[in-house]
Amino acid sequence: MGEGDHDAFNEVFSLLYQRITYMVVRLVGDEDDAKDILAEVFIKLWNKRTDFPSLSAMRSFLYISARNRCLDHLKTKKRREASKNSYAYWMDHPEEISSLVVNAELVAQLEQEIQALPAKCREIVQLAYYEGLSSGQIAQRLGISIQTVWNQKTTAMNKLRAAFLRNGMPGVWLAGYLSLLEFLKK
Amino acid sequence: MQEPFENIQEKERAAALIAKYLRESLSDAEKKELEEWIGAAEWHRAYFQQCIDPANLHQVMVDYHRAADMEEGLRAAIQLKMGRVVAWKTWFSAAAAIIIILSTGVYFWYRGSSHHPGIATRQAQSIPPGRQGAILTLADGRQLTLDSLPNGVVAEQNGSRAAVVDGRLAYQSVTPAATTTTYNTITTPRGRQYQLTLPDGTKVWLNAASRITFPTAFGGAWRKVEISGEAYFEVARDAGRPFKASAGDADIEVLGTSFNINAYDDERAVKATLLDGSVKVSGARSGVLLKPGQQAVINDQLQVKSDINIEQVLAWKNGLFYFNSTDIATVMQQLSRWYDIEVRYEGKVPDIKVSGKMDKGLNLNEILEFLTKMEVKYRLLGRTVVITNN
Numbered sequence: 001m002g003e004g005d006h007d008a009f010n011e012v013f014s015l016l017y018q019r020i021t022y023m024v025v026r027l028v029g030d031e032d033d034a035k036d037i038l039a040e041v042f043i044k045l046w047n048k049r050t051d052f053p054s055l056s057a058m059r060s061f062l063y064i065s066a067r068n069r070c071l072d073h074l075k076t077k078k079r080r081e082a083s084k085n086s087y088a089y090w091m092d093h094p095e096e097i098s099s100l101v102v103n104a105e106l107v108a109q110l111e112q113e114i115q116a117l118p119a120k121c122r123e124i125v126q127l128a129y130y131e132g133l134s135s136g137q138i139a140q141r142l143g144i145s146i147q148t149v150w151n152q153k154t155t156a157m158n159k160l161r162a163a164f165l166r167n168g169m170p171g172v173w174l175a176g177y178l179s180l181l182e183f184l185k186k
Numbered sequence: 187m188q189e190p191f192e193n194i195q196e197k198e199r200a201a202a203l204i205a206k207y208l209r210e211s212l213s214d215a216e217k218k219e220l221e222e223w224i225g226a227a228e229w230h231r232a233y234f235q236q237c238i239d240p241a242n243l244h245q246v247m248v249d250y251h252r253a254a255d256m257e258e259g260l261r262a263a264i265q266l267k268m269g270r271v272v273a274w275k276t277w278f279s280a281a282a283a284i285i286i287i288l289s290t291g292v293y294f295w296y297r298g299s300s301h302h303p304g305i306a307t308r309q310a311q312s313i314p315p316g317r318q319g320a321i322l323t324l325a326d327g328r329q330l331t332l333d334s335l336p337n338g339v340v341a342e343q344n345g346s347r348a349a350v351v352d353g354r355l356a357y358q359s360v361t362p363a364a365t366t367t368t369y370n371t372i373t374t375p376r377g378r379q380y381q382l383t384l385p386d387g388t389k390v391w392l393n394a395a396s397r398i399t400f401p402t403a404f405g406g407a408w409r410k411v412e413i414s415g416e417a418y419f420e421v422a423r424d425a426g427r428p429f430k431a432s433a434g435d436a437d438i439e440v441l442g443t444s445f446n447i448n449a450y451d452d453e454r455a456v457k458a459t460l461l462d463g464s465v466k467v468s469g470a471r472s473g474v475l476l477k478p479g480q481q482a483v484i485n486d487q488l489q490v491k492s493d494i495n496i497e498q499v500l501a502w503k504n505g506l507f508y509f510n511s512t513d514i515a516t517v518m519q520q521l522s523r524w525y526d527i528e529v530r531y532e533g534k535v536p537d538i539k540v541s542g543k544m545d546k547g548l549n550l551n552e553i554l555e556f557l558t559k560m561e562v563k564y565r566l567l568g569r570t571v572v573i574t575n576n
Contacts (some may be wrong), residue, residue, distance in 0.1 A: 013261075017257060018253050018257070025249075039264045042264050043267055046268075056198075059194060060192075060194040064194065067191060095227070096229075098191055102197045102204075104201075105197060105201030106237065108250075126251070129244075130248050145426075
């Protein structure tokens with residue numbers, strides 16, 4: 001990323017903000033605090049933008065400095081020791097912080113298939129899967145008929161199945177992963 | 187044992203292997219690699235067990251998905267903290283727009299405070315016509331001047347992108363909209379008109395001194411916008427989601443059609459004129475279905491006029507003033523919006539009817555000269571036109 005390259009920075013932000021945000025929100029528990037921490041970390045990235053040889057280096061920098069900022073923040077905040085979002089808790093369970101990183105990276109990979117769906121399909125999949133809405137509720141929310149929702153779900157299922165097949169045999173994936181297809185059947 | 191958090195690449199690799207495991211697309215070598223990772227630490231084993239439980243994985247995906255809701259707020263927070271150092275391309279355009287607002291503000295102030303009589307007269311004689319332009323108010327209250335922005339993205343909000351293309355603003359959804367609705371407003375001051383494309387593809391021409399408020403993405407059963415002043419709509423067809431434009435007490439409901447609405451606060455009535463398709467116009471008390479070529483006039487009651495001169499109704503959009511036995515007060519009201527002038531009457535308003543077409547690209551003095559041929563008498567004081575009886 002070159003000096004003054006706003007486009008590149010925007011690109012990096014779009015690519016990485018969601019996974020870093022996921023980790024930070026889980027660490028500090030409060031979205032406003034998380035936002036402040038994230039803003040600081042991304043500004044730090046911008047200021048050091050000429051130091052990074054690769055996207056991977058930027059990703060590492062973001063995770064590490066975000067975690068450090070979260071722990072500093074929680075240290076000064078002095079929550080009740082038992083609270084999950086406390087400095088003491090995370091110091092006792094460092095592996096859980098690590099698992100948040102693996103979570104974020106894993107979901108970023110799994111999301112690719114959903115992101116590749118046509119816009120209308122994707123919207124319906126997201127309402128069904130992430131917000132747990134029934135077909136009837138989705139129809140109401142989007143102002144479309146329930147038949148349209150069913151049709152879109154069928155399209156989504158076929159496309160996802162095809163995507164899974166392209167990436168390997170459907171097995172654990174179709175049976176268990178996501179339980180997404182189950183959601184789509186409702 | 188302290189977990190070496192800093193090794194992010196190792197975690198990324200583990201995630202890639204688990205994703206492949208879930209897709210059952212691991213090679214033998216990768217299978218071995220994953221087994222080694224699982225065996226390397228107690229938490230790896232526990233973590234892996236959790237991952238292959240659909241309910242756990244679902245929760246993680248829901249949390250991850252929710253993180254995307256913070257994108258807009260986060261971009262705003264970064265911008266705020268950076269202060270004057272603007273880091274985004276979109277912000278760069280925003281900053282450029284703000285500089286334009288500041289500099290034009292200074293320009294007007296400078297010109298307005300000029301006491302030199304010679305210069306004042308000269309400027310008054312050549313008051314230029316209005317031009318393309320508007321002010322965009324974003325959901326977070328930021329305002330951008332759209333007069334002279336180069337092509338490019340001016341804002342991204344809630345999964346919708348607003349970009350200037352050839353002097354017009356167009357909205358496009360780029361990611362599925364969040365569940366919350368954000369609204370933008372486009373305001374044309376006097377002396378500006380503007381064309382834009384709403385997120386559903388509907389085209390809107392906004393006359394001077396007008397305003398439209400609309401969501402950055404249309405969710406729900408209706409596509410609703412609110413307008414004041416005058417606007418012409420070419421509504422994109424979407425039978426599943428009717429379009430509704432509200433202006434004061436009047437509502438215009440359509441499926442896909444072209445219509446003009448004139449709803450200036452300083453006019454006596456709201457007028458909705460249909461070009462093609464069909465619309466339902468509702469006033470405070472009653473509603474009516476319009477046919478092409480009809481106009482609904484809504485004030486205390488609702489009236490329908492047929493055989494409307496469409497060319498005249500749409501003249502403003504096509505760069506013309508079109509008068510047809512139009513009373514002088516109405517003529518001057520239109521001029522005041524386009525040339526950003528004040529109009530005053532010395533004595534009573536003269537009973538003069540004006541007919542003819544004029545190019546909106548003319549300077550004010552050329553229009554006034556035309557009016558003198560219709561026996562309109564006037565004096566020009568700065569940006570004020572005084573109409574006299576003798």
